[in-house]
Amino acid sequence: MAKLHLALAAALRDHDVRTLFGVVGDANAYFVSAFADMDDTRYVSAGNENGAVLMAIGYAMTTGDVGFCTVTHGPALTNCVTALTEGARSHTPIVLMAGDTPVADRENLQNTDQKAVAVAAGAGFEQLRRPGTALEDLARAVRRAKAERRPVVFNMPADFQWEDAEATHESWDVPALGPTRIEGDALDNAVGIIAVARRPVVLAGRGAIDDASRAALLRLARRIEAPLATTIRAKNLFRGEDHVLGVCGTVSTPQAAEILMGADCIIAFGASLNFHTTAEGGFVEGKRVIQVADRAEDLGVGAVADVAILGQAAEAADTFVHWLDEVEIPASGFTRDLPAQGLDVPPIPKPGRPRDGTIDFLAALKRLNDILPEDRVLVTDAGRWMVRSYGLLTAPAPRDFVTSASFGSIGLGLATAIGAGVAHPGRPTVLFNGDGGFMLGNLAEFHSAVRAGLDLIVVLMNDGSYGAEHVQFRDKQLDPAITLFDWPAFVPLARALGGDGVEVRSEDALAALPDALAGRDRSRPFLIDVHLDPDHVAMW
Missing domain, CATH: 3.40.50.970 (Thiamin diphosphate (ThDP)-binding fold, Pyr/PP domains)
Incomplete structure (x- = not known):
């Protein structure tokens, strides 16, 4: 007892x-x-x-x-x-x-x-x-x-x-889903759809990011000569492979979006096919869809598939390959005319002309992605800047890319980043957040990161406003004054809380950032205050 x-x-x-x-x-x-x-x-x-x-x-x-x-x-x-x-x-x-x-x-x-x-x-x-x-x-x-x-x-x-x-030992285990046996109409229809597809795409979601699923999806894609895509929460699963489209959805690159729009079949594994992934239905309209998920509640909640299969991604993909081989179905040939590399690479942003004392938003995102430590765990907060950041920012693997905007709330990122950083000691964690989110919720946890002794880099996209509201006021030709804020100086605030940081207001300051990062104290958070023009921050 x-x-x-x-x-x-x-x-x-x-x-x-x-x-x-x-x-x-x-x-x-x-x-x-x-x-x-x-x-x-x-x-x-x-x-x-x-x-x-x-x-x-x-x-x-x-x-x-x-x-x-x-x-x-x-x-x-x-x-x-x-x-x-x-x-x-x-x-x-x-x-x-x-x-x-x-x-x-x-x-x-x-x-x-x-x-x-x-x-x-x-x-x-x-x-x-x-x-x-x-x-x-x-x-x-x-x-x-x-x-x-x-x-x-x-x-x-x-x-x-x-x-x-009472000191009893209770099991915390949940039985794994049993072997995936695809039989009858589901098997016939799935193999039939794949067999006649001339422009198929293999799509992986968060439910298919384990090593076995990745390997099986690669085997299937190569067997049918299909390009590979992922949802945002499986981003970089196929990094380095050929014919990778990157993210399927509202943040797809232009070249990937063209291929996805022209596809005739989507074979999705571990993806709920929500409106983000399907680009509000545009990427599945007029296509045959096969959906494999390991939870019944993920089937049919987004796009309604022609064939829905409850099972494990790796076993289902290998089953498809087995029967395609068994009946000697030829490959689609779709990837033969596609570039092997570069389909997932976003275009280089065209520089804008922001006001003095600020730098261009998209160019800064691209430069920061290149400057920040490569082995990072990346966390993003919410804000009007986040959609473009999903396309331009990268991380080594799917579990290294963490979003905190499923509820659409700003200010959740810093605490989320602390959890991610604690889980990965020895690796830098990078948080992208806005000034509104920093003041609304993230400031409260900055000192928590100090107490935890984390190597946390906080990139503050500071346009001095509530950006989503600011752009709506501008669109309606209204005075956006109530969306603008005269915030305190963030770097001295970070230092007062026990961290450190630098301010970036010019291209020269951005060019000096690698040296500042190399010299940072990796046992406390480091804030990069990037000043942006609220009238020149792209939302989409």
């Missing part, structure tokens, strides 16, 4: 959870202390509860594991609603271990309906029923997070923390 707070901490450690993000309060402090005091564990404190959840999301996105975070009750949990919604919309598995007010304390100021809060955000909810079932209840929360691919709130009443809990 052990006190509940000790048993919960031990359960995390016993299941190889070594990192916990959080903000402590009276309902979770003892549990956090017990976890932090164990050997080979790390507790990373956030400045705000929303940030703690985002850190767990960043950790989960870059590792593929479940992220763990903890907060106390009432306003601590309501502070997490935006982050929980982001996790639910991005299908990221995390467990939020939330304290709750004592069951008998009806008049507690911080009492609220915590299940209603979690459900409203799109998260799952699991109640710690009593100390004797605590480890069973926690295991169920973890299994649900894995299986449902979303945040699950594990609700822990404060008055249970010092009661005895």
